[in-house]
Amino acid sequence: MIKVGIVGGTGYTGVELLRLLAQHPEVEIAVITSRGETGTNVADMFPSLRGAIDLKFCKPDAAALETCDLVFFATPNGIAMTQAAQLLAAGVRIIDLAADFRLRDVQVWEKWYGMPHAAPELLAEAVYGLPEVNRNAIRSARLVANPGCFPTATQLGLLPLVESGCVDLDHLIADTKSGVSGAGRKVETHILFSEAADNFKAYGVAGHRHLPEIRQGLAEAAKRNVGLTFVPHLTPMIRGIHATIYARITREDDFQAMFENRYRDEPFVDVMPPNSHPETRSVRAANMCRIAVHRPQQGGMLVVLAVIDNLVKGAAGQAIQNMNIMFGVEECSGLTQLPVSP
Amino acid sequence: MIKVGIVGGTGYTGVELLRLLAQHPEVEIAVITSRGETGTNVADMFPSLRGAIDLKFCKPDAAALETCDLVFFATPNGIAMTQAAQLLAAGVRIIDLAADFRLRDVQVWEKWYGMPHAAPELLAEAVYGLPEVNRNAIRSARLVANPGCFPTATQLGLLPLVESGCVDLDHLIADTKSGVSGAGRKVETHILFSEAADNFKAYGVAGHRHLPEIRQGLAEAAKRNVGLTFVPHLTPMIRGIHATIYARITREDDFQAMFENRYRDEPFVDVMPPNSHPETRSVRAANMCRIAVHRPQQGGMLVVLAVIDNLVKGAAGQAIQNMNIMFGVEECSGLTQLPVSP
Amino acid sequence: MIKVGIVGGTGYTGVELLRLLAQHPEVEIAVITSRGETGTNVADMFPSLRGAIDLKFCKPDAAALETCDLVFFATPNGIAMTQAAQLLAAGVRIIDLAADFRLRDVQVWEKWYGMPHAAPELLAEAVYGLPEVNRNAIRSARLVANPGCFPTATQLGLLPLVESGCVDLDHLIADTKSGVSGAGRKVETHILFSEAADNFKAYGVAGHRHLPEIRQGLAEAAKRNVGLTFVPHLTPMIRGIHATIYARITREDDFQAMFENRYRDEPFVDVMPPNSHPETRSVRAANMCRIAVHRPQQGGMLVVLAVIDNLVKGAAGQAIQNMNIMFGVEECSGLTQLPVSP
């Protein structure tokens, strides 16, 4: 059994980790912390977990966490970087679901996240936890930076094209749409029901923190810099990311076959048949990315559609997938739930 | 392994059966029929099942079904009653998720369902599949009538009171609210998104088919007739039933303890602590009924709140619970998914 | 022209007042205050008002307000009572959309609202602004207490029965459902989109502040105390109140005719034909209450359905209706918008 701790368990990625880990056959949840809810029964806060989780939130002190094999940080940005070194020194492995270790370049990180980085010396060691790219490095990683939700969908939708170099890498476009849970369980006006329901809007067009993360991943795949226009939108649903990707063809190929070959052995990427339109609900509550490749009117533009559940393949599910890889457990263990539809 | 067939697999209860049965360790899905979709891959119609269900819809002919141990009817009302006798004669056990065998009185059935009953001789044998009431009879049943969604929530919320006779049985009120999937996957105007979203309404106030079903169940529990006003409402969510029940106290008791005792050993009924307000999402996609008992201002009226997922404890999940009981499988087998929240 | 001021214009009742008043032919909006948003352009905060409202939020100081004919308080509970006396002394009339002046009994008020009342001497003078009951008193009122949203729907649905005394006044039940905007534009977790969407729950079953307000109104209509069980629910829509009312008949009558007669001359109450099921969207964004009267199975229980838009007939629209009455303007002036459906 893998003995795990969760730091910051009161947000949506935290409760989703609990839902999935409670059903994982190889995991024991030893400790879950929350500064604000210390002493509260987890199941009192999240009644959906009644009968499944019998834990109280405790203070985020290191002693309990240091007894774990693995600690998940489901905290806001800026927390994991202050505690990682001590835990690593104690032999605990870490998966950070926030952004602290996602960017290799500390200056880029500090510019986009607006604070000094507390552990720049760990950035080189941290492994970016996209198993479809870094599975081998994840196996032995001590510190995994779990990708963001938009970056997961966008990179999975672009990787075959970028790796093969068959599209114009200077003018990629990712028009992405997120359900509201992607904004977290914070009390902010714009994600109130009465603001976000029956409404659709773009946000952060001038620049979103997921842009440098996606660019970094694509550049590594392309072995050169890439140009990307990235526009996120908020759509009135709870869960789901839909990325619509536009790439101009520079070299002809069988693009459907290219995607099918690239992901043939991936348990959590499903390349759909030609002319499919994946719906976000087809992956709701499941660790899965579904992708469709289109070439409208046989023209020069490829359109790739990629959907994930932002809380699962875009957060907690992918974190568990990384855990399975890190601990030599079957990669699908605890992640076989089927999507809930309707 | 239990070899099962599903008749009418293209509706919401059908696809929910598939989702749950595909993950059931003791079940083999042998055949699924659809008159309209014969030859279609199930996973082409329901992409959420890609990779999990590798079956085509076939014609609803008896031969294939007769090789099954158990056939689920996930059909509209009026279908199962025409095929049940032949299947039973072939030694196949049946769970009907529609209403054909829910009422014992054929005249009442024909009045509410507006058609002659095709198999009145089976009504006496059919067991009403509410495990919390009829577990023993279900074990040996050949033919189980799976309860309706409103009746499940309403009866579970009222049974302790009705059995104990501590409330006015002539003036019970059930004000119930259903998500839209309760209306099925039919093409009807009033359940279009643009009609049902951002909208709330009552319907069928003059009389709803679930009224005689609830009355029958309560009368058996009370061993006398009961008076019930039943008002269903349509609420803009996909899944969920919320029953708000009003009963006037006629004999004092510790009502919280009464509910806790009644359901102490039930794996799928959760009596919440005093002053709880169960939310439908706390049971979303799971086979669970959560109940809270209130006595506002310590007055003479009890208010019971009961929530279920109409497609799970109100349909497919309860059907599988019945199957487990019928075949001597652990009752929770295949039904341990945790609710999906948010 | 009526010169009006709005105190606290950043909530949903504030912006709805602006939407309606901007189109009112007899009104000049002179001043709108907000402590937190002083200096902000109203239309920058509420882009739906671009081009229609050219005002900045200003500090809530008395001088500007004292130049108005009428001041609306669209503030949280507890604000209007601290400023009312001074404004009244300056000859300004007041409509308070919060609860400060809704209850006549200061002790009841202080118990339910949890604070001392700052102007108990004004409670006797304040007129409860339900035009269908108090139209004459409203005409000359200096201080109008605008009713709550649940109380408006519930009282309009019960008044004909209570006034005529044909039902059991000791055991009335109001099972009410509200859209999420009824909770205001506050940053609270339970009204986040990801908490409130695709979810249904009761709340405040032990006791809700609208209960004493409804009881007071019904008692005045009945000329005796009444017993009422009041259970509010939160439903995943933005706007709308649906009240489902249960009353046991104690004296036979033609109840449909009773309602039609009671509201024959009311411009904003629509008694629908027998067997109707009013939908909340049929009054969306309009100052209207639609009511249907049912008697299921010709039994002893009446079921009344009443719907309003909580922000219009349940708040801002009713306030403007009161203003029209107070200032001798045609009662429907500025309130003729048709409901937006779908």
Added chain:
Amino acid sequence: MIKVGIVGGTGYTGVELLRLLAQHPEVEIAVITSRGETGTNVADMFPSLRGAIDLKFCKPDAAALETCDLVFFATPNGIAMTQAAQLLAAGVRIIDLAADFRLRDVQVWEKWYGMPHAAPELLAEAVYGLPEVNRNAIRSARLVANPGCFPTATQLGLLPLVESGCVDLDHLIADTKSGVSGAGRKVETHILFSEAADNFKAYGVAGHRHLPEIRQGLAEAAKRNVGLTFVPHLTPMIRGIHATIYARITREDDFQAMFENRYRDEPFVDVMPPNSHPETRSVRAANMCRIAVHRPQQGGMLVVLAVIDNLVKGAAGQAIQNMNIMFGVEECSGLTQLPVSP
């Protein structure tokens, strides 16, 4: 008074025409037809119109329509073209809200709409009813083809760029999102609440009928052919179109000023300040298009955001705007409703 008829009044554009026309000071609705609902009171079908519309649906016979000054066709594609010639001959002017007269090239029309065109001789005369482009021609038009919803938002978002020729006209991209009412009030499975709620998907990526319409409009503005990739998506809200437009800059300019100048005198186009993100609810139920112009990271790609209400500026409101222009009425007459938000 303009005497108007409506053919096909039971869909969403029909009921929206009724909502707006009922409040129009210069219009008398003389006749409304529906083949399927002949004899039904309009207000029985659409209770939101109770008290405002006192008409019955009548048979679609020509005699009554020929007495009108103007007939709106709110019918499916393929109806108006069969009746237009006779009405025009009778001196009636026509606004078709469907697609029959939107394309000039009959062969293109027949390819995309899959039927022979019944009145190709009228295509040359029909005026494309986008007032921001064709105001003068609309004044004297006998036959106006009201634009589609996607084409309205997309063209208004692209026109300043295309007219000025400052962007790469061969590789324009319009990623568009529509609320579900854009699919009409048809009984089709994919627009059921339980299918469309809490879900997001692209559709028609291979080719959508609005593509040739947009291309035609842009080509006329550019005076050359343009290349456009157009991907529509379905988003779980009732009303609203959000177009996200990508255009590569080929000639530097002050793009914000370009948009402001282009639409300075347009009453129903609102160019928002730099860095704005227009929300669909900011135009809900109003005849308005709001546009924001972005240039992320000062790079080479322009991103234009344009929102409309698909039923108003994208259908019924624009039709009334066209009517006002055709009949010399003030262009904003009957169209001054403020958006409903929240």
